Amino acid sequence: MKQDVFVELPWALERSHPPFEGNDIKSPESLYRYIYKKHTKRGDKVFDPFVGLGTSMFVAEEMGRIPFGIEIEKQKFEWVAGQLENWTHIIDDDAYNIPQYNLPKMDIIATCPPFMESHTKWNPLYSGNPKYDGYDQYLKRMGLIFKRLHPLMKKQTPLVVQLDNIHSKSGFTPLIHDVAHVLSKNFVQLSETNVTWNNPKPDYPFTTLLIFRKKL
Numbered sequence: 426m427k428q429d430v431f432v433e434l435p436w437a438l439e440r441s442h443p444p445f446e447g448n449d450i451k452s453p454e455s456l457y458r459y460i461y462k463k464h465t466k467r468g469d470k471v472f473d474p475f476v477g478l479g480t481s482m483f484v485a486e487e488m489g490r491i492p493f494g495i496e497i498e499k500q501k502f503e504w505v506a507g508q509l510e511n512w513t514h515i516i517d518d519d520a521y522n523i524p525q526y527n528l529p530k531m532d533i534i535a536t537c538p539p540f541m542e543s544h545t546k547w548n549p550l551y552s553g554n555p556k557y558d559g560y561d562q563y564l565k566r567m568g569l570i571f572k573r574l575h576p577l578m579k580k581q582t583p584l585v586v587q588l589d590n591i592h593s594k595s596g597f598t599p600l601i602h603d604v605a606h607v608l609s610k611n612f613v614q615l616s617e618t619n620v621t622w623n624n625p626k627p628d629y630p631f632t633t634l635l636i637f638r639k640k641l
């Protein structure tokens with residue numbers, strides 16, 4: 426399949442966020458519409474190991490795909506599952522525990538993992554447990570979680586990961602490069618798509634999709 430290098434999509438957060446969480450972590454619906462249209466067809470099974478506020482899952486149902494996902498935070502899990510037809514496909518757990526569940530092979534895995542800045546301590550993959558502080562532990566765990574997705578993937582199942590580099594007052598985190606590097610142990614990167622928003626937020630003009638398949 427020919428891969429896009431640049432695409433332009435509308436920026437809009439169409440679903441309102443729950444009272445306990447702002448919209449900061451949410452991906453725009455247009456992004457998952459684009460991913461599913463390009464890589465899947467009706468009836469396909471889609472998986473998200475970091476469900477968050479459920480954009481990937483809601484768009485999957487809207488497009489006739491079958492959503493499966495996992496989310497570590499109970500409140501988010503309940504809020505998302507409570508609005509899905511396929512609510513029994515959503516798991517409330519650490520994505521590291523995926524092998525414990527009897528999930529079918531997926532036609533695509535598409536996700537936006539929790540981001541971390543390299544100079545901070547609070548590791549979002551362990552809900553901030555101080556035993557696992559730090560960026561090195563974050564990257565290591567990210568690699569392990571994604572490795573554990575292998576059994577859910579067919580030979581050609583695409584893995585699409587949305588990432589951004591982070592520029593802040595405290596410095597620059599090359600998150601796209603660092604996560605791609607960690608994933609390269611178990612996945613082959615096929616391409617990278619640069620997405621610009623056609624009505625950009627001044628502080629968030631673009632994002633990046635990395636597309637992989639599993640190493641055989």
Ligand SMILES: C[S@@+](CC[C@H](N)C(=O)[O-])C[C@H]1O[C@@H](n2cnc3c(N)ncnc32)[C@H](O)[C@@H]1O
Nearest residue numbers: 451452475477478479480497519520537539550
């Ligand atoms: C960037 S957000 C995903 C946002 C989502 N794409 C949306 O549109 O709402 C990442 C999510 O991963 C969850 N998370 C963090 N560590 C996790 C883990 N170890 N296992 C499963 N979920 C985790 C966080 O609670 C957060 O909701």
